[in-house]
Amino acid sequence: MESRDVPQERNVTLGGYHKAVYARDESGRIVPVKSAGWEAEETVTQQAVAIFQVKAKAARLRALAGECSPLEYWMYARRMDLSTLAQNTGIWRWRIRRHFRPAAFARLGDPLLRRYAEALGLSPDALRRVP
Amino acid sequence: MRNSSPPFQHRHAAHCESGVVANLLSHHGLPISEPMTFGLAAALTFAYLPFIRIQEMPLVAYRKPPRAILNGASRALGVRFRIERFRSPQEGEARLDELLTEGRVVGLQTSVYWLTYFPEDMRFHFNAHNLVAYGSDGDDYLVSDPVIEEPVRCARADLTRARFARGVLAPHGLLYYPELSAAREPSPAMIIRAIRRVARMMIVPLPFVGAGGIRTMGRKIARLDPASPLSARLVGHIVRMQEEIGTGGAGFRFLFAAFLQEASEATQQHQLAEYSNRLMEIGDEWRAFALAAARMVKGRDRFDPPALASLVQHLAQREKSFFKDLRADLARC
Numbered sequence: 001m002e003s004r005d006v007p008q009e010r011n012v013t014l015g016g017y018h019k020a021v022y023a024r025d026e027s028g029r030i031v032p033v034k035s036a037g038w039e040a041e042e043t044v045t046q047q048a049v050a051i052f053q054v055k056a057k058a059a060r061l062r063a064l065a066g067e068c069s070p071l072e073y074w075m076y077a078r079r080m081d082l083s084t085l086a087q088n089t090g091i092w093r094w095r096i097r098r099h100f101r102p103a104a105f106a107r108l109g110d111p112l113l114r115r116y117a118e119a120l121g122l123s124p125d126a127l128r129r130v131p
Numbered sequence: 132m133r134n135s136s137p138p139f140q141h142r143h144a145a146h147c148e149s150g151v152v153a154n155l156l157s158h159h160g161l162p163i164s165e166p167m168t169f170g171l172a173a174a175l176t177f178a179y180l181p182f183i184r185i186q187e188m189p190l191v192a193y194r195k196p197p198r199a200i201l202n203g204a205s206r207a208l209g210v211r212f213r214i215e216r217f218r219s220p221q222e223g224e225a226r227l228d229e230l231l232t233e234g235r236v237v238g239l240q241t242s243v244y245w246l247t248y249f250p251e252d253m254r255f256h257f258n259a260h261n262l263v264a265y266g267s268d269g270d271d272y273l274v275s276d277p278v279i280e281e282p283v284r285c286a287r288a289d290l291t292r293a294r295f296a297r298g299v300l301a302p303h304g305l306l307y308y309p310e311l312s313a314a315r316e317p318s319p320a321m322i323i324r325a326i327r328r329v330a331r332m333m334i335v336p337l338p339f340v341g342a343g344g345i346r347t348m349g350r351k352i353a354r355l356d357p358a359s360p361l362s363a364r365l366v367g368h369i370v371r372m373q374e375e376i377g378t379g380g381a382g383f384r385f386l387f388a389a390f391l392q393e394a395s396e397a398t399q400q401h402q403l404a405e406y407s408n409r410l411m412e413i414g415d416e417w418r419a420f421a422l423a424a425a426r427m428v429k430g431r432d433r434f435d436p437p438a439l440a441s442l443v444q445h446l447a448q449r450e451k452s453f454f455k456d457l458r459a460d461l462a463r464c
Contacts, residue, residue, distance in 0.1 A: 001380060001415055015250030018280050019377070020145045022166070022385035024411065030389035032145060032165070032379070034280065040418075040425035041375045044367040047428055049252050051364070079244065081186050084256050087298035121245070121292070 003033045011037025013045040052079045063130045069105030070130045071096075071116060078120045088119040139236050139265035141275040141282045145379025145386055148200040149174065150277025151238045151261040156210065158236050159311045163208075165277075170390030171317055172203025173328040175383050177450070178340050179348040185299070188368040191348070193382030197259035197300060201238075201307065207321050211310045216303040220295045223304030224287070227264060230308070231272075236265045240305040242296030248276070248283045253375075258300040264290070278377045319398035326394065326403075327461055329387070333454040342451035349447055353440035366439065367428045370421045381414030381421075388414060406457050413449050420446065 001023040018034040025031050056076035062068040075085050086093045091112070098104045099116075108116075110124070117124040139158055142165070144150025149169040156163050169175070173195070180190040195203075205212050217223035230237050243249060243260045266273040271284040285293075294304045333341040348369070355362035372382070379386035388410040395403035420442040426432040427439070 001385060001411065001418065013250060013252035015252065017250055018143075019278065020143045021380040022145060022389050023380070030166075030385065030392050030407070030411070032143060034143070038374070040370060040421045043425040043429045044371045045252050045375055047364070047367040048255070048371060079255055084186070084298055087301075088256075088296070090297070119297070 003031070006033045006035050007038035008036040009039050009042070011039075011042040011045075013037070013042050013049075049079075052076050060130050063102075066102055068100050069102050070128060071105055072100045073130045074116075074120050074122060074127060080120075085119065089115050091115065139263070139275060142277065143280050144277035146194075146377045146383070147261040147276070147278050148197065148259075149386070151263055152201055152204050154263060154275065154277060155236065155238055155309055156204070156208070156311075156314075159309050159314075161208065161210070161311060161314045161316070163317070164389075164393060166386055166389035167317060167393055168204050169200060169383070169386055170394060171207040171321065171325050172200040173325040173332075174200045174203060175329050175387045176332050176341065177344050177382075179344040179351075180339055181347075181351065188365065191369050191372040193373060193378060193384075197240075203325075205309075207325065208314055208317065210314045212307045213310060214305065214307045216305050217295075218303075220291050220304065223294055223306075224291050226304075227272075227306060228267065230306070231264060231267055235308055236263060238263055238307045239290075239294055240302035241290070241293035242302070243293075245289055245293035245296060246276075246285060247289045248274075248279070248285055256296070256298060257376075258296055258298060258302055260293075317397065319400075322394045322398050323400070323461055326391070327458065330454040330458040330461070334451060334458065342447050342454070345443060345447035345450060349440045349443035352436050352443055355436040357434045357436060362436065363428050363434060366424045366436075370424050370428075373417060374421050381417040384410055384414035384417055400461075402460055406453070406460075409453055413446065413453060416442070416446055416449065 003023040003025045006021050006023050014037045018036055020032040021035045022030050023033045056073055059068060059073040059076055063070050063073050082093050082096060086096055099108060113124045113127065117127045120127065142154050144153065144165045146169065149165050153163050153165045153168040176195050178190065178192045183190040201212060215226065217226065227237065239262055241260050241262060243257045244254045263275040264272050265275055270287050272287060272290050273282060274285045275282045294302055296302065335341050337343050338347045352366065355365065374380065388407045391403050391407035391410060395401055395407065420439065423442060424439055427434045
């Protein structure tokens with residue numbers, strides 16, 4: 001890649017940052033060149049973000065309808081899946097899955113609730129609700 | 132602060148680990164570029180491991196696993212890194228503060244997700260990010276994150292949380308800094324050895340590593356069902372690993388080409404400059420694959436797995452002959 005060909009497509013996913021890409025300058029040296037983004041990257045980053053957004057949105061509606069607990073919503077909202085949440089809390093997956101049920105979640109004791117809240121970067125109170 | 136130590140110089144880099152190691156070594160009196168650090172560690176590779184799943188996606192890597200650059204560069208240059216891990220966030224924070232007060236500049240392993248200065252869309256639960264802490268100011272740490280253009284600030288609570296994130300590759304507060312008592316400039320022999328190691332790994336006759344891994348990934352793409360949403364997800368995942376995750380473009384191929392160029396001068400093996408050119412062209416072809424794939428993911432072009440697969444198969448062939456030639460050439464010197 002030549003340095004003048006380094007894409008400068010102002011990706012929204014870069015949040016105004018530039019990234020360094022290696023390309024050949026006029027003298028033939030391969031050097032880091034600032035890039036404002038490339039459409040191909042933006043597409044796949046947004047795809048990865050959207051996977052969690054879609055799941056979070058669906059879980060939010062189900063939580064409001066009383067079909068699942070806020071925990072499931074917050075897991076996806078924090079870009080986690082079941083195994084990531086299990087690893088971050090040290091709670092077994094089947095147990096977490098049980099806590100996705102509103103009734104089981106409502107019975108959760110303070111220590112467990114705090115463990116979840118901490119792993120998700122929330123206060124225990126915020127974890128009890130969906131926005 | 133120790134008055135004797137020069138201010139830390141932030142250098143923007145393509146990749147976090149090679150950037151941190153290069154910048155730390157340069158700060159401690161061994162000026163070295165990011166490509167030389169990456170190359171000396173023989174960090175270029177390819178791996179497609181469908182039996183290891185990360186958030187439902189197979190492991191696709193264009194470089195060696197985390198810490199390989201730190202360990203590889205340290206071995207090649209004879210630099211000892213002091214490495215410390217901690218049982219609790221309190222201990223880890225106290226030790227970092229102590230080192231910073233002594234005027235030390237320290238490398239840290241962190242999660243990306245909890246780094247609040249990171250662009251929102253790039254924050255995922257990846258635990259093997261690297262950055263440098265070079266000071267503190269009130270309740271902020273002064274951070275040089277090589278993949279960000281300028282030095283940044285990070286609130287104490289956020290950085291500590293990122294250092295003690297749990298899960299796969301959990302950092303446990305890992306911090307490191309070099310002790311340069313026995314450091315040596317990279318020698319030609321060392322550089323050649325590193326290139327040989329990369330070439331050998333890239334042509335190893337195994338189905339999941341090197342050119343063989345690229346071929347296996349191509350076969351997998353060829354068999355994808357265009358109607359399944361998981362297919363576009365896999366293709367998008369491959370492109371992300373190749374381009375978005377701080378690779379310097381084309382899955383580290385451009386970065387390694389920069390290393391080969393630097394190596395040709397350092398070793399006076401001028402044919403390496405030719406190989407550098409060839410690898411740049413191969414990198415351009417990886418970019419063409421990424422662009423074609425992203426257009427299909429976005430629905431601009433019809434999703435056509437066999438067409439993508441044939442691009443990947445062509446790359447597998449080109450990389451195989453590239454590294455075979457490179458290896459044969461180096462056997463003569």
